[in-house]
Amino acid sequence: MKWTLGLALSGLAIAGAILVKPALAAGLVGVAVVAVAAVVHPDRYRRGYGALLAVVLVGYAMLGRGFAYVGVEPLYIGEMALGLGLVALLASDRGLGRTLRSPIVGLLLAYMTWGAWRTIPYLGTHGVGALRDAVLWGYTAFAVIVAALLLAGEGWRRVPEGYRRWLPWLLVWLPFGYLASTIWIERLPRMPGTDVTIPLLKPGDVAVHLAGAGAFLLLGLWDLRDRRRAWLEWVLWGLWALTFVAAATKNRGGMVAVVVALGLVMVLRPSWRWFKIGMAGATLLAVLVAADVRVDIPGERDISARQLARNAVSVVGDETGSESLQGTADWRRRWWGDIVDYTVFGPYFWSGKGFGINLANADGYQVDWMDESLRSPHNGHLTVLARAGVPGFVLWILLHGFFGVSLLLAHFRARREGREGWARIDLWILAYWTAFMVNATFDVFLEGPMGGIWFWSLMGGGIAALEIQRRLPHAAEARA
Incomplete structure (x- = not known):
């Protein structure tokens, strides 16, 4: 029945798209063909x-x-990945059933429902703008999709193994990809019909993935099969450090995300190995400061160890020595304060301003009135408060608080019961998720696909990991 209804709705969507946009219709036809394949070979x-x-x-x-x-x-x-993922969800009956039994998913669905309620009334007024803003709750579907897929079979074991294989390529590429996006952006190719270059990497996004990669390395999850090549790990750490300096000098939120995520790993799993890595990093930073190595970028902050130090000082105090750093911080604080005033203490307590309205315009903080490109404050958590009101914000806090605490408890339980592999996986996911949450506090991050799809997919992996461990016999020897 569900497949019949789904195919019928797909047919109507394709018919409408043919009249409006033939190229879109071709894409929908492809989705329909894939849906048929899912029925035949789930x-x-x-x-x-x-x-x-x-x-x-x-x-x-x-x-x-x-x-x-x-x-x-x-x-x-x-959007294609989301649509095809929903089809995969329908083909994952067993995994979906196990996923829906998770209390975290219950909170997630409650948050999605509230977000939909605060979006639907504005579709007629704001149209595509409402759908664009709605990804802040709409992309949560990726968490359900990923969890269901991993719980439908034995796919979970491929996740850490796949990440282990990809990690060296990521760390080799990021220094060049990020610097190209920053220094040589005028020479990079553009996506057809747009002014967007490829690659185009934001420093905060890069920092979050550095946090995930660093946690993976610190926890020993990237174990070499041949210990005679242990030097390769130090090469990866060197590439990691260079990329961190480049990204952290341009984005304080990303810098804080890395420090908090790796600090969490070091506190929960103290080791002499961390001290050696930290000393090597401190030595490298001291050399860069002493040599005053810098990359000048016209009209922007330079990339240098000294700028990194100024960013670090600006996080813990107001005396930054830089008018641009202090001005950015003051602008954010004023906007965040206004959001709290008109929601927690004002007329938008229950409903928020909804998904669709341009918050930068409505609140008087637009930085470019020509294209009105800024839509939300540089804080994903306060964006939820502004758009969904206090009830939506409470659901947001409950969802992520429950997820984070669940991973932390699972980590301690796995250590107590001798499941060292699971203990490391739990802490890796927790650290990676923490980096996303911290960076979202300083940037428009979860509101876009680069951050949002990654974030909710990671949470889906965490939900699957928690459900798998919950079904393991207590005090039994098991390996992740």
């Missing part, structure tokens, strides 16, 4: 979609915003 379809989603995540991490424009408006790669 197991193969799930595996194929898992591989596709992995490619999408790699593309976002390594190419950034440029990759997000793959496709035909309004059916870009993120």
Whole structure:
């Protein structure tokens, strides 16, 4: 019955698209063909979609915003992945049933429902703008999709193994990809029909993935099969450090995200090894400061160890020595304060301003009135408060608080019961998720596909990991 209804709705969508936009209709026909394939071969379809989603995540991490424009408006790669993922969800009965039993998913669905209620009334007024803003709750579907796929079979074991294989390529690419996006942006190719270069990496996005990679390395999850090549890990750490300096000098939120995420790992799993890595990093930083190594970028902050130090000082105090750093901080604080005033203490307590309105325009903080490109404050958590009101914000806090605490408790339980592999996986996911949450506090991050799809997919992996561990016999020897 569900497949019959789904195919009928697909047929109506294709018919409408043919009249409006033939290119979009072609894409929808492709989706319909894939849906038929999912009916005939559900197991193969799930595996194929898992591989596709992995490619999408790699593309976002390594190419950034440029990759997000793959496709035909309004059916870009993120929307295609979401649509195909919903089909995969229908083909994952067993995994979906196990996923829905998770209390975290219950909170997630409650948040989605509230977000939909605060979006639907504005579709007629704001149209595409409402749908664009709605990804802040709409992309949560990726968490359910990923969890269901991983719980439908034995796919979970491929996640850490796949990440282990990808990690060296990520760390080799990021220094060049990020510097190209910053220094040589005028020479990079553009996506057809846009001014968006490929790659186009934001420093905050890069920093979050550095946090995930660093946690993976610190926890020993990237173990070499041949210990005689242990030097390779130090090469990766060197590339990691260079990329961190480049990204952290341009983005304080990303810098804080890395420090908090790796600090969490070091506190929960103290080791002499961390001290050696920290000393090597401090030595490298001291050399860069002493040599005053810098990359000058006209009209922007330079990339240098000294700028990194100024950013660090600006996080913990107001005396930054830089008018641009202090001005940015003051602008953010004023806007965030206004949001709290008109929601927690004002007329938008219950409803928020909804998904669709341009908050920068409505609140008087637009930085470019020509194209009105800024829509939300540089804080994803306060964006939820502004758009969904206090009830939506409470659901947001409950959802993420429950998820984070669940991973922390699972980590301690796995250590107590001798499941060292699971203990490391739990802490890796927790640290990676923490980096996303911290960076979202300083940037428009989860509101776009580069951050949002990655974030909710990571949470889906965490939900699956928690459900798998919950079904393991207590005090039994098991390996993740």
